[in-house]
Amino acid sequence: MTYLSIEFALAFIGFFAVYWGARRVQGLQNLLLLLASYGFYAKLDWRFAAILALYTLCQYGLTRRMLASERPKRWLQAALVLAVGNLALFKYFDFFRESAQTALYALGVQAMLPALDILMPVGISFYTFQSISYLVSVYRKEIKPATLPQFALFLAFFPTLLAGPICRAQDLLEQLRSRAPRMVKQLDRALGLIVLALLKKLWLAGWLASAWVDPVFAAPDSFNILEVWAAFYAYALQIYLDFSGYTDLVTALALLLGIQLPRNFDAPYLALNLRDFWRRWHISLSSWIRDYVYIPLGGNRQGFARAQINLLAAMLLSGLWHGASLKYLVWGAMHGLGVVGLNVGDKLWRRDAVSSVSPWLARLLTFHYVCLAWVFFRAQSLDEAVDFLRAMFVSSNQELTLNAPGLLVLLALWLWALPKLSVLKERSFVRLAVLPWWGKPLLLSLCALLVISVSPSGIPAFIYYQF
């Protein structure tokens, strides 16, 4: 059951009625949320729910020991080891086993490492990072420790469980245990975001994937060079629409439950440089990496050179967080080296040298660098990424099978309209607010119908579920 399925929509409306029926008793609302979250997760796979429950109990126990101990740092370290170890076991075990096996063979050792049948729970990377945020905040005494049900709900909150945004304890946990009565403060925003999510994910991302990205990435050299370039840009747009569409949808769900989620995107392709890009793309992950990896490593407090090393390490980790694969490492390294290069350039010349002369040139350069890194992200392996890049630069005289010039024109128009689109979105929400209440379902269903009628059939899965 994914967030964009009919059965989820039905279940959510039913849950909405029960949840707000209990609005006078906030404890009961949270209990309902907890039960619904675990039910939702168990519906995917009961083992996922069991792993999360066990993990929650262990981390809760360690937090209590940390609070009672004379040497809290030791308990914090134990909890962090548990968090990272648990994630590594589920996410990286197979990769390490196969690598170690290959290495043993290479050394002539005929030993067989045991193959474990490990299933990676969806969302594990997200709730692991959330739990670390909680542990550190409690250790630093930034927040009061949570009760077990509160902590369990903070990790399992169903709108953010599968693919984020990665919430901080100071934000989501505090909202969940706040005594202030909950209410749906921004209904029109929520409704608008649902329509936007359908538009982005169901129609546009689906169409870009099936018509352009998937066929061309599968065999880039069987396409004309124009088609390869079109797919190069199309993937950048697809992944943005996919992930930001997902974020819009879960933000709307949370708003309907009276909870505000952190912002995850801020027009990333309008970034003037790579540093700026990371302030706008998957903000909940990049700010998490900054606060819990880059700054603890020393940040920029130990001189320029050390700051660049810390930055590169943080970016590599950001790549590896997506999966145990060389391609993600390359993707992280490209972004890390890009930002380091930018910092060195700023030092040698001056800050914002390009963007102060021409913001559009700066945007285009940044966008192309980001697209280039996306090739490694999207390809199945490093070899495939290299094949794709080769096809972009080796001229071929094949006939077109896709309307590449048409798509390139559309993409250029989209880039040009981008600054206006974000303003348009907010304006539409305001317009929606003046519509009488009975007009909202008419407009909402009409928009949804139009999107559904032009979308590829079937229930889509979101790209970020795999992380």
Next chain:
Amino acid sequence: MLAPYSHRRILAILFGSMLLLFWVEQAAINSYWRQTFHQPSLLEGLDALPPWREGGALGVGLRMGSEALQQRVGQWDRRMIDSLNACCLREQPAKRESAAIALAKPAAQASAPAAAALDRRLPVREGLPVLLAGDSMMQGVALHLLPPLYRQHQIKAIDASKQSTGLTYPDFFNWPATIERQLAANPKVQLLVVFIGANDTWDMVSGNRYIRFASPEWEQRYRERIRSILASAGKRRVQVLWLGLPNMNRDKLKDGVHYLNGLYREEVTAAGGRFLSTRETLGSQDDAFTKFMTLPGQGEVAVRTADGVHFTRQGQVLLARRVLSELRFE
């Protein structure tokens, strides 16, 4: 800032939107429900009410309008592509010098006529397209078929595979019609590769009646659908390579796949096509599911994913190689 709505009113808005959507999209929802839960949706009980049926008619109209629009856009696309091709590009397979071509060519050309007669592989001509059809199993294998086919043999593969589809629910996705359409649109296709059935071990629906999986009536209908695909290929002299289902580790599929394989094998062989068993490629010699297999130089490697149905990347690669080894390139 407007005052927030009462929760009842918000519920009415959400419920009203849902109801309107269901009213217009009832046909799509009914077929989705049957395909997913293998039982009729509650909406079907409302079919007796004329106002409810009106919404269905509206939905059909909307769907037809949208299809007509998409067709218009498609035709416009086609015209633009054709004019661009005519003015600026001549049809000629790319002459990309890759090591793969150099390696593959001599082997393909070495077969003398006498050897060819003994060779049981399916002959395919370089430069002519092949069509790939099937469900998510084929989607995974296609990823690793497309590059070698093109790089080594200049064969463009048209990948028509689509997840969650099969032959049991033609209302949801009609494979015989899709394949007929694809072959008509691509007259140069010389080979059809089919890998389907993972979504098919369910009862069929006929009106308000259920036809039990593997019952004689079910089997007759299923065979007709296989034959329809084979006939589409046969009348155009397109060769068929039909991949058998591998062993599965999901309750409903475990026994069903062996039964389906029997149907594929009989029908495909009778029509002069080639049935290719896949389980040996994935390390099983009998009906037992195996997730891991030992590969030379790699040790134990997972070839199946945790869901007990799909393949890991390694499994996909092995299957793609198996398909390629069944073809003789001329």
